[in-house]
Amino acid sequence: LLKFEIKDRDAAGRLASLSLRAKRISTPLFLPVYNPHLPIITPKEMAQDFGIEAIMVNAYLIYKDPILREDALRKGLKRLLEFDGAIFSDSGAYQSFRGEVPITQKEIVTFQSELEVDVGVMLDVPSRNESREETKASVLSTIERAEEWRRIVDEMGGATPFWEGTIQGGAFEDLVRLSCLKMKRFPFDLFAVGVPPKLWKNYEFREIVIQGLAAKRNLPLDKPLHAFGMGNPIVLSLLVAIGYDIFDSASYSLYAKDGRYMTELGTKKLEELSSLPCECPVCVRYSSEEIRGFPPAERTKLLARHNLYAILREMRTIKQAIVENSLWELVQARARAHPRLLEALLEALRKGRRLFEDLEPIRKRSAFMYSGPESLHRIELKRAFKRLKARLSASRSKVPAALRSVYPFGQAIVPEGTFRFEEEKEQKPKSLLETLRIIADYQFGSGVGIALFPEEVEVEVSKVTGRIRRAWLGGRLLATVAPKDGFLRLRFQGALRLHNALAWPAYRVILVEDKEVQNIVSRGGNVFAKFISRCDPRIVPREEVLVTDSKDRLLAVGQALLSGREMTIFRHGLAVKTRDCLGSL
Amino acid sequence: LLKFEIKDRDAAGRLASLSLRAKRISTPLFLPVYNPHLPIITPKEMAQDFGIEAIMVNAYLIYKDPILREDALRKGLKRLLEFDGAIFSDSGAYQSFRGEVPITQKEIVTFQSELEVDVGVMLDVPSRNESREETKASVLSTIERAEEWRRIVDEMGGATPFWEGTIQGGAFEDLVRLSCLKMKRFPFDLFAVGVPPKLWKNYEFREIVIQGLAAKRNLPLDKPLHAFGMGNPIVLSLLVAIGYDIFDSASYSLYAKDGRYMTELGTKKLEELSSLPCECPVCVRYSSEEIRGFPPAERTKLLARHNLYAILREMRTIKQAIVENSLWELVQARARAHPRLLEALLEALRKGRRLFEDLEPIRKRSAFMYSGPESLHRIELKRAFKRLKARLSASRSKVPAALRSVYPFGQAIVPEGTFRFEEEKEQKPKSLLETLRIIADYQFGSGVGIALFPEEVEVEVSKVTGRIRRAWLGGRLLATVAPKDGFLRLRFQGALRLHNALAWPAYRVILVEDKEVQNIVSRGGNVFAKFISRCDPRIVPREEVLVTDSKDRLLAVGQALLSGREMTIFRHGLAVKTRDCLGSL
Secondary structure (H helix, E strand, O other): OOEEEEEEEEOOEEEEEEEEOOEEEEEOEEEEEEOOOOOOOOHHHHHHHHOOOEEEEEHHHHHOOHHHHHHHHHHOHHHHHOOOOEEEEEOOHHHHHOOOOOOOHHHHHHHHHHHOOOEEEOOOOOOOOOOHHHHHHHHHHHHHHHHHHHHHHHHHOOOOOEEEEEEOOOOOHHHHHHHHHHHOOOOOOEEEEOOOHHHHHOOOHHHHHHHHHHHHHHOOOOOOEEEOOOOOHHHHHHHHHOOOOEEEEOHHHHHHHOOEEEEOOEEEEHHHOOOOOOOOHHHHHOOHHHHHHOOHHHHHHHHHHHHHHHHHHHHHHHHHHHHHOOHHHHHHHHHHHOHHHHHHHHHHHHHOHHHHHHHOOOOOOOOEEOOOHHHHHOHHHHHHHHHHHHHHOOEOOEEOHHHOOOOOHHHEEOOOOOOOEOOOOOOOHHHHHHHHHHHHHHHHOOOHHHHHOOOOOEEEEOOOOOOEEEEEEOOEEEEEEOOOOOOEEEOHHHHHHHHHHOOOOOOEEEEOOOHHHHHHHHOOOOEEHHHEEEEOOOOOOOOEEEEEOOOOOEEEEEEEOOOHHHHOOOOOOEEEEEEEEHHHO | OOEEEEEEEEOOEEEEEEEEOOEEEEEOEEEEEEOOOOOOOOHHHHHHHHOOOEEEEEHHHHHOOHHHHHHHHHHOHHHHHOOOOEEEEEOOHHHHHOOOOOOOHHHHHHHHHHHOOOEEEOOOOOOOOOOHHHHHHHHHHHHHHHHHHHHHHHHHOOOOOEEEEEEOOOOOHHHHHHHHHHHOOOOOOEEEEOOOHHHHHOOOHHHHHHHHHHHHHHOOOOOOEEEOOOOOHHHHHHHHHOOOOEEEEOHHHHHHHOOEEEEOOEEEEHHHOOOOOOOOHHHHHOOHHHHHHOOHHHHHHHHHHHHHHHHHHHHHHHHHHHHHOOHHHHHHHHHHHOHHHHHHHHHHHHHOHHHHHHHOOOOOOOOEEOOOHHHHHOHHHHHHHHHHHHHHOOEOOEEOHHHOOOOOHHHEEOOOOOOOEOOOOOOOHHHHHHHHHHHHHHHHOOOHHHHHOOOOOEEEEOOOOOOEEEEEEOOEEEEEEOOOOOOEEEOHHHHHHHHHHOOOOOOEEEEOOOHHHHHHHHOOOOEEHHHEEEEOOOOOOOOEEEEEOOOOOEEEEEEEOOOHHHHOOOOOOEEEEEEEEHHHO
C-alpha cells in the first residue's frame, strides 16, 4: 500500500510524506518531465544540481523507440537514466490523443511494470474541454479504460508499480464529479487530473480551479492528487491551496526552447530582459545578453536550468508558507501576476468554501494579513464570525474583548472596520474568569465556559504581559492559554470537564476496539489515523479533541492534525498529537 | 558636474545612468553599507561574487579609529577596501545623534575629501520623528549645517567628492517641504532623505511614502534622490515607484546577525524555515538545517550573503519592471507582503497623483493589469478617463470603439464594468477615417482629428489583422498607428498638420537659439535636454512632440523621453527621440 501521511497543512494544502516502498519523498512535489529524445537536463543533473528526488518520464516515448526500449528493458530504467530517485511514468494518452500511433492499455501497462517505474498511469482518454459532449465522452471512455486497466493489472499479479487513475471532465463540474465517483471505485493509489492544455495555454485559471476543486471534493482525501502538466510557477501556490499535491511538467524545457524565462510573477521573453531578476546559479553567472549570445542549444540549456530553479524555488516557497500557515497570503501575492489568476483565487474562495471549512486549521502560526478585498472571503474570518454569532451571540461589530488575543481577532492586520472589539472592562479576578469562559465558549461551544471553569477556578496571569496563562482548580491545572493564538490547551483535568459538558460525539475521536492501542494512548501515546474508528466529523485541524474508547471513556486530550472527515479515511500518519492522558492522573 | 541621465522610466521611477567622473553606474541602485569593524562581506567579495558596483562606507567610523584612519589616508580608501567601484560615504550624523562622541562638519567634510570617496555627505542633524518640534529643530539645524558645509567646501577648493544634501522633516509634509525648499538652494549634487529609523522599524511604510513624496515633489527632478537606510526588499519597488533612485543599508548583515532571512515577501527567522525559498548560491548549497548548524560567525556570513542576493534580486526585478512598464504591477504584488505596505501603496496613489500625472508615460509596453481595487486609482486609468471626457465628450461607460486598440483601453485586463466600449460600427472606409480622427483627438486634443486627417486621407489597413496601419495624404505618409499601443506615430507631414492645428505652445519642445543644434535636429538628430529652452509643461513622457525653434518653426517630430517639467530642468541626457525631420522633406 502507498503510504501518504500529512505532516503539516494550511488552506486545503498539505505538506505530506509519500512513501513509494523504500523511497520517501515529500509533497507538494514538482516532477520535472524528462524526455529522452530531448535530453536538455538529464535526470542525473536533476538529482545532483537541483536535488530532485522524483521525475516523470513518458513510458510511451520509450516504448515507441525500439533502441531505447531495448536499452530500458535490459538495463532497467534507473540505470538507463542514471537516476536513483522515484520515477513516475506517463502513458502516452496525450500523444495518442494528438493523433500519434495509438498504443494499447495492455502494452503500456505491461511496459510500465516491466520498466519498474515507481508510479505508473493508466491509459486514459484526454479531453479538449471543447464541448460538453466531447468531454463527457472522454469521461466515459476513461472509465471503460479503467475497467480494462483493472483486468490487466489483476492478470499481471506480482509486484507492479503504484498506479494513478486519471480524472477527466474539463471545467464541467458535474462531469468531473461523475468521473471522480466512478474512478474512485477502482484501486488506484493516486489520482491525476487531466487539465486540458487549452486551459493553461489560455490562462484560464478560473476553469482550472473549478476543475481542481470538483476533483478534490469528490475524491478520497487520503490519496495524493496530481495535476497533469501544470508547470507555470505563477499558479502553483493556488493549486496547492485548493488541495493539489503533485505537479509535473516539461514547461521548464519547452519554455526554454521558446526563449522564455520563468519568474514567479510571470514568464518573460529572454530578449526583453535587460537584467535577470534572479540569483540562481545560471543568472548569477551570466547576464541576459550573454545568454542570448550562446548558440541555441546552449542557450536553451541555460534557460531550462534557470526555469527549473524558478519552479523549485516556488515549490520551496509554498512549502515554507504551509509551515508558517501563510499560504493564502502567498497565493494572494502571486495572484497579482495576472488578473485571471486573481479571478481564479476569488473563484477558489467562493467555490471552495465548504472544502476549506472542513480542512483549514482553526488557528494559525502567522497573523491574518489583509491583502485585498478577497481576504474578507477567507474562511478564517468567515468561520470566526460564524462562531461569534452561534456561540457567543456576538457579531463582528462587537467582538467580546475577551477574544483580544484569540485567533484570528488578536492576530489580524486588517482595515479598520473589518471587526470591532467591544470596550474592554477593567481586569478584575472576576473578569479574568469571564474572559476564560468566553474563550472556551468561542472555542468549544456555547455554555462550555461555565462548565469548564467554575467559580472556584484560579486564574494565573503572566507578570510580564498581564495576560492569562493558566487556569487551576483545586491545585490542578485545567488548561493553559497559548500565547501565540490565545486558544485553550487542555490538560486532562480540563478535558474531563469538557467531556462532561459536551454531549457525544462533539469533539470526540473514538479509538478502535483494541486494548493495546487504547492502553498506549491512555499512557501518552499519540493517535494514529488507522486506530480511529469514528469521530466528530465537524472536527477541524488543530482543534483540541477528546480521545475516547467506544464507551466514551476519556483516554487522552490533544490537538487534531487531521480534520474529522480525514480521520476516518486516512490509514497512515498521525491524527491527534496528545498532550495529556488518563495515565497522568 | 554630476551626470544623471534618464534612460527609461515607469511610474515616477527611472532607470538612469549616474556618472561619477570616470565611473558610470546605473540606478535604481542599492548600496550595501560596509562596516570596516564588522567585515561580514568584504567590498572585494561584493564586487567579485555579487557584481556590486557601488558601496557605502561610514567615514565617521574610519575617522574614529586611529589605526584605520591612518591606513585609509596612507593607502587611500580604494586600496584599503580593495574595491574599484564607486564609494559613497556616510558622515556619522546618525552616530552623533545616537549620543556618540560628536564630530565636526569640518572634520568629516575634510576627511571625506581626503579619502577621495566618490560621493560624500554633509553632517546633518537627524530627526526621531517623535514630535513636530523635535523634527522642525532637526530641519532647521540641518539647514544651518548646510551653510557650514558650503563654507567649508568653498574654502577647500580643488577636487572634492560629489556631495549629498540631507532632507529632514520625518513624516511631516510641511517640514519636508521646508527642508527641500531651503536645501535645494545649496549646490548639492544629490539629495538624501533621512528616514527616521522608527518608521522602518515599525513598518510605518505609509509615513515613509508621505515623506518620500513630499521630498520628490519639492526637489529638482534632475538630481538623484537617495533614501537613507532602506534595505528591506519588500518596500524597495514602492520607493522606486514614487521616485527614489538610491538606497543604502547594512540590513543584509544586521538581519543576518539576528538570524533573519530576507525574501521579497518578508523577513523570516532562520529557525522557522524548513526549506529555503531561494536559489541563490548559498541556498542552493546549504539547507536551512545546515546553516543553523554552523558556528555563529559562519552562519551570519552565509545569511548575510543570502540577504544581499535577495536585495539585489529585487533591485534587478525592479529594473526589469521599469523596462517592461510593469512597475505598478510589481509594487502591487509586493504590497501583499504586509497590510501596511498595501496601505502605503494606496497612500502613494492618492498623494502622488499630481506627481504621477506629470511623470507617468502616456503609453506603456505592458498591458494594464488589474491587481485589486487600488488599480482603479492608477493614473493610467484616471488620465485616460479624463481625456475621454475633455477631448471626446465620452465617458468610461461609453468608450468610443475607435479606441479599442489604444492604450490603456485596448491593453487593459480589468474587471467587467471598469469601462465599456460603445457598440462597434461596421468598418467602412469612412469609419476608418473616423477612427483615426478619434484617436488623434484622444491623443492630442479635441478637433485635432479633422485637422490632421482631412477627407482625402487614404487609410491603409493591415491585411492580416484588419487594423489601421498607416494614413497617407497625396502619396505622403502622415502617420502610422503603433501596433502595440494604438497611438499615432507622426511623420513630418503629419507633424506639420498637427503643428498648424495646435496653438503654441501645445506639444512644443523649443530648442535653444543655436544654429548648429537646430541644424542637427532638423537633419534627424535627437534632442538632448541641455538644448531645450522651453516647452509645453504638460508634455508627458512617451508623447509625440513637435520640436521647433524659438520662432515656432517645426524642425522635427519625435517621442518625448522626459516630461515637460523635466525637459527644462535636466542638463544631461536625451529628451526627445526624433522620428522624422524637416530635412526629410
